[in-house]
Amino acid sequence: xNKYSRIFSYLKNYKSKIALYFLCILLSIVFGIVSFxxxxxxxxxxxxxxxxxxxxxxxxxxxxxxxxxxxxQVGKMDAVGALALICVIIVISIFLKNLFLYFSFYIxxxxxxxxxxxxxxxxxxxxxxxxxxxxxxxxxxxIISRSTNxxxxxxxxxxxxxxxxxxDPLTILINFAVLFYISPQLTLAILVCIPVIGFILGRISRTxxxxxxxxxxxxxxxxxxxxxxxxxxxxxxxxxxxxxxKARFEKTNDELLAAKNKISRRRDMASPVSxxxxxxxxxxxxxxxxxxxxxxRIPLAPxxxxxxxxxxxxxxxxxxxxxxxxxxxxxGSAAIIRIEEILKTPVTxxxxxxxxxxxxxxxxxxxxxxxxxxxxxxxxxxxxxxxxKGKTVALVxxxxxxxxxxxxxxxxxxxxxGGEVLIDGINIKDYSLHSVRSQMSIxxxxxxxxxxxxxxxxxxxxxxxxxEQIEEAAKIANAxxxxxKKEDGYRSNIGDxxxxxxxxxxxxxxxxxxxxxxPPILILDxxxxxxxxxxxxxxxxxxxxxxxxxxxxxxxxxxxxxxHADEIIVLQKGKIVExxxxxxxxAQNGFYRKLVEMQEVK
Numbered sequence: 001x002n003k004y005s006r007i008f009s010y011l012k013n014y015k016s017k018i019a020l021y022f023l024c025i026l027l028s029i030v031f032g033i034v035s036f037x038x039x040x041x042x043x044x045x046x047x048x049x050x051x052x053x054x055x056x057x058x059x060x061x062x063x064x065x066x067x068x069x070x071x072x073q074v075g076k077m078d079a080v081g082a083l084a085l086i087c088v089i090i091v092i093s094i095f096l097k098n099l100f101l102y103f104s105f106y107i108x109x110x111x112x113x114x115x116x117x118x119x120x121x122x123x124x125x126x127x128x129x130x131x132x133x134x135x136x137x138x139x140x141x142x143i144i145s146r147s148t149n150x151x152x153x154x155x156x157x158x159x160x161x162x163x164x165x166x167x168d169p170l171t172i173l174i175n176f177a178v179l180f181y182i183s184p185q186l187t188l189a190i191l192v193c194i195p196v197i198g199f200i201l202g203r204i205s206r207t208x209x210x211x212x213x214x215x216x217x218x219x220x221x222x223x224x225x226x227x228x229x230x231x232x233x234x235x236x237x238x239x240x241x242x243x244x245x246k247a248r249f250e251k252t253n254d255e256l257l258a259a260k261n262k263i264s265r266r267r268d269m270a271s272p273v274s275x276x277x278x279x280x281x282x283x284x285x286x287x288x289x290x291x292x293x294x295x296x297r298i299p300l301a302p303x304x305x306x307x308x309x310x311x312x313x314x315x316x317x318x319x320x321x322x323x324x325x326x327x328x329x330x331x332g333s334a335a336i337i338r339i340e341e342i343l344k345t346p347v348t349x350x351x352x353x354x355x356x357x358x359x360x361x362x363x364x365x366x367x368x369x370x371x372x373x374x375x376x377x378x379x380x381x382x383x384x385x386x387x388x389k390g391k392t393v394a395l396v397x398x399x400x401x402x403x404x405x406x407x408x409x410x411x412x413x414x415x416x417x418g419g420e421v422l423i424d425g426i427n428i429k430d431y432s433l434h435s436v437r438s439q440m441s442i443x444x445x446x447x448x449x450x451x452x453x454x455x456x457x458x459x460x461x462x463x464x465x466x467x468e469q470i471e472e473a474a475k476i477a478n479a480x481x482x483x484x485k486k487e488d489g490y491r492s493n494i495g496d497x498x499x500x501x502x503x504x505x506x507x508x509x510x511x512x513x514x515x516x517x518x519p520p521i522l523i524l525d526x527x528x529x530x531x532x533x534x535x536x537x538x539x540x541x542x543x544x545x546x547x548x549x550x551x552x553x554x555x556x557x558x559x560x561x562x563x564h565a566d567e568i569i570v571l572q573k574g575k576i577v578e579x580x581x582x583x584x585x586x587a588q589n590g591f592y593r594k595l596v597e598m599q600e601v602k
Contacts, residue, residue: 006119006336006340006343007115007119007154007336010114010115010118010119011111011115014111014114017107017108017111018111018166020107021104021107021108021111021166022166022170024100024101024103024104024107025100025101025104025166025167025170025171026170026174027096027100028096028097028098028100028101028104028167029097029170029171029174029175030174031093031094031096031097031100032093032094032097032171032314033174033175033178033311034089034093035089035090035093035094035097104163104167105163108162108163111162112155112162112163115162116151116154116155119151119154119339120147120151122343123146123147123151123339123342123343124147126342126343126345127143127147127342129347130342130345130347131347131348131349131413131414131415132408132413132414133348133374133413133414134345139220139221139224140223140224140227141220141221141222141223141224141225141226141227142217142220142221142223142224143220143342144220144223144227145219145220145223146220146338146339146341146342149219149335150335150336150338150339151335151339153332153334153335154332154335154336154339156332157329157332157335164321164322164325165325167318168318168319168321168322168325169318169322171314171315171318172315172318172319172322175311175312175314175315175318176190176191176315178311179308179311179312182300182304182307182308182311183289183298183300183305183308185292185298186285186288186289186292186298186308189284189285189288190281190285190312193277193281193284214259215256215259215260215263218252218255218256218259219256221252221256222249222252222253222256225245225248225249225252226249229245229249279316282309282312282313282316285309285312286309289305289308289309290305348415349412349413349414349415349433350433351432351433351434352429352430352431352432352433353432355429355430355431355432355433355435356426356430356431356432356435357431357432357435358423358424358431358432358435358436358438358439359435360439360520361389361423361424361439361520361521361551362389362424363388363389363424363425364386364387364388364389364422364423364424364425365386365387365410365421365422365423365521365551365553366385366386366387366420366421366422366423366425367383367384367385367386367406367409367419367420367421368384368419368420368421368422369382369383369384369418369419369420370382370383370384370406370409370416370418370419370420370421371383371416371417371418371419372402372405372409372414372416372417372418373417373418378574379402379405379574380402380405380406380409380416380574381573381574381575382418382419382575383406383419383574383575383576384419384576385567385569385576385579387551387553387567388551388566389520389551390549390550390551391551391552391566391567392547392551392552392553392554392562392564392565392566392567393552393553393554393565393566393567393568393569394553394554394555394556394562394565394567394568394569395407395553395554395555395556395569395571396555396556396559396562396568396569396570396571396592396595397570397571397572398572398595400573401571401572401573401574402571402573402574403555403571404525404555406571407523407525407553407555409421409428410428410440410521410523410553411436411437411440411442411523412428412429412433412436412437415429423436423439438519439519439520439521440519440520440521440522440523441461441513441514441515441517441519441521441522441523442514442522442523442524442525443507443510443511443514443522443523443524443525443543444510444525444526445525445526445557447498447503447506447507447509447510448497448510449494449497449498449501449506449509449510450497451493451494451495451496451497452493452494453488453490453491453492453493453494454483454486454489454490454491454492454494454509455467455470455490455491457494457498457509457513458470458473458474458490458509458512458513458516459513459516460513461513461514461516461517462516462517462518465516467490469516470490470512470516471490473512473513473515473516474490474508474509474512476511476512476515476542476545476546477508477509477511477512477515477542477545477546478508478538478541478542478545479505479508479509479511479512479542482505482508494506494509504538508538508542511542511543511546512542514546515545515546519550520550520551521550521551521552521553522546522547522550522551522552522553523552523553523555524543524552524553524554524555525555526555526556526557540561558599559595559596559599560599562582563582564582565581565582566581567579567580567581568580568581568582568585568592570585570590570591570592572591577590577591578590578591578592
């Protein structure tokens with residue numbers, strides 16, 4: 001049951017509501033038993049034809065208490081009057097049974113919704129907390145599948161079975177207690193059959209967990225293919241690979257279908273098998289008990305025996321529901337395990353909640369023997385250099401040299417696995433994470449925008465910005481001119497990921513966003529590498545405006561953009577191989593000069 005511990009931990013906060021739910025279920029069961037208990041007087045009345053049967057002592061204490069209650073209330077009645085009284089009591093009992101059943105749903109359903117809502121919220125918050133490196137290991141579709149399909153599965157399979165976890169076992173136990181009180185011999189015979197039924201149902205449900213996990217994996221794969229298709233639609237059409245993607249998706253989709261069919265067949269078998277086994281036991285009791293009653297070998301009147309059978313049959317549906325719930329729990333356990341994998345993933349970049357507040361940047365950013373290894377691969381090896389306040393340091397090197405990883409250490413997207421990163425002489429880990437990131441802005445190669453208005457995207461890092469401040473930031477980023485040409489100006493919606501804008505326009509919005517935040521530290525990750533010449537010029541001008549009087553770390557693809565950097569760090573295979581300004585590196589006639597010459601030839 002450890003895999004359900006999170007669900008149970010949520011329930012601890014609602015003990016009073018669970019107790020009230022328990023009481024309502026208990027009353028519902030009791031009134032249900034009362035309605036079935038009235039069958040014995042009814043059969044006596046029908047078989048014997050007059051109400052005097054109600055005045056005769058019944059051999060069973062439960063039935064006798066019901067009879068004496070009726071007699072004390074109405075006295076001697078004719079057959080029609082007695083029949084009417086029995087019908088009224090049955091109607092009232094059924095009404096109260098269903099009234100308390102409704103109250104139980106009224107209490108439990110909001111509770112179930114709260115549990116699922118909290119699980120979904122915790123999962124999303126955990127995704128926000130996890131470091132960037134976590135998402136390089138996982139397929140985006142798989143994470144989306146865990147956040148949607150697996151949570152939905154938990155809602156339906158586990159949380160949806162909550163009511164059954166209390167109601168059905170309680171119904172079975174109380175009914176069995178009454179049955180045992182009526183006839184211990186017959187009830188013991190029934191109890192002998194229960195382990196056999198449990199064994200058969202357990203065999204059916206055993207493989208559900210494994211099959212459900214396989215289906216969840218295939219669901220994640222199909223979502224990943226869908227995500228890749230939507231993101232790469234132009235490339236897919238340009239290279240005429242629709243058939244390739246179609247075949248890949250259909251293969252995964254067919255495997256998902258096969259897995260779901262296996263689950264459905266196995267899960268749907270539980271309910272009819274449990275009902276058949278229950279009826280089999282019912283018929284066995286009917287035959288065995290009938291012989292005992294007819295042979296007068298047990299002190300049980302025929303009418304009481306019929307009421308006994310009715311009470312036993314009342315157990316079959318709860319048993320069937322409980323077996324279905326158990327099957328669903330097996331299916332849902334695979335989903336909760338997949339969710340728990342994310343929720344229990346350690347946050348390797350911990351926020352120092354009691355750390356110092358970096359309220360201003362005063363001196364320098366220093367990399368002191370900084371190293372970073374990812375799994376078995378060493379990405380950065382013993383890096384040391386200093387970025388003084390107000391200076392611009394450029395990082396250059398071939399693809400995979402470790403430039404982006406090195407820049408990611410400053411906002412703590414990753415933490416060093418060796419050495420230190422210091423700001424103003426203090427280890428970056430000793431500051432609170434929020435205060436560190438509040439001192440910097442980042443402009444990436446791929447503009448990250450949201451499906452919202454232009455104004456809201458610019459103000460993303462400074463929510464309280466006025467319209468005038470947003471406009472001023474847009475002007476510095478060379479974005480104001482194209483924005484005012486839009487039909488709704490700054491209130492124009494830019495579509496999913498800024499799809500309604502050109503590449504240069506999207507990048508200038510991200511620069512405006514960085515300008516509005518007005519940080520002392522800038523990190524520019526190849527911000528112009530994917531743009532055409534005209535857009536590059538506009539974006540580069542905007543970057544130059546933004547970099548004035550700020551400390552900048554620039555990852556450069558086009559080396560012409562970093563000629564005026566105060567220092568250029570050349571990386572190769574995670575190590576610094578050259579460093580200096582542009583003229584010094586050209587004079588060294590090393591790796592940097594070769595890169596410059598290759599770009600000039602182009």
